[in-house]
Amino acid sequence: MRFKGSFVALATPFRHGAVDEPALRKLVKMHLRSGTSGIVPCATTGEAPCLDHEEWARILSLVVEEAGGKLKVIAYTGTNDTRKTAVRTEHAEALGADAALVVTPYYNKPTQEGLYEHFKAVAGASRLPIILYNVPSRTGVNLEPRTAARLSGIANIAGIKEASGNLDQVSQIVRLCGPKFSVLSGDDSLTLPMMAVGACGVISVAANILPGDTARLVASFLAGDTVRARKLHLKMFPLIKALFMETSPGPLKTAMEMLGLCSAEVRLPLVRPGEAVRKAVAEALKGYGLRIKG
Secondary structure, eight states: OOOOEEEEEOOOOEETTEEOHHHHHHHHHHHHHTTOOEEETTSTTTTGGGOOHHHHHHHHHHHHHHHTTSSEEEEEOOOSOHHHHHHHHHHHHHTTOSEEEEEOOTTTOOOHHHHHHHHHHHHHTOSSOEEEEEOHHHHSOOOOHHHHHHHTTSTTEEEEEEOSOOHHHHHHHHHHHOTTSEEEESOGGGHHHHHHTTOOEEEESGGGTOHHHHHHHHHHHHTTOHHHHHHHHHHHHHHHHHHTSSSTTHHHHHHHHHTTSSOOOOOTTOOOOOHHHHHHHHHHHHHHTOOOOO
């Protein structure tokens, strides 16, 4: 299975400490209307480290139910324990996910051989397509292109969410892994540059509030309309930068609350952004032409 298009790294809405299920359902419905290719629940943007297993399973089940087979659902299943990751990936398959997003193990700092064996073991535990997730700024370890190329030879390892921020590394992955391997941007501001060197889409934070334009940017580039894609990129760029002024998803959830999509509530150790960030996010939303509610 090849993955291409705009996939949203879905924020998890909370209210008074609990998952806000009505808001979660509304968010999925919004993406059904907006051209989004698929949903990635319970990942970094979804505050995965602060969800217990029951919450993770409930959120995934609700997303699968609301998506109704019309959107691909890529379950985030990665931990820094290979056995736990394998078990969670099996569970995601049982709950109806279409694929699994598996992050490089954080804190442990495995070698490249350790990374290879980790992903090989997880892929062998399930029939789900596996999308590798490389985000060294958060995990402390970089999945190198030659290791990604080795892993691309495993039948159900289908692609990578590449968030190293290194375009040379993206070029190497595309060159070494070949056209059947899906390279997806993990940085909204680099989606267009990454597609210029061979990526085929994005797993996007910004798509939580700009689902239509994110989908149009990717679709335009894939259709060969680079002029339209560049216009969308340049229009989105200031708002994207505002969404990452502090650790995500704090600014994003602030924007979502301003747009009436869900509460800005985050779980500790994250906290709501301060007034300076809130003001910058509000100005970026207004500059984009979005209407702030309340």
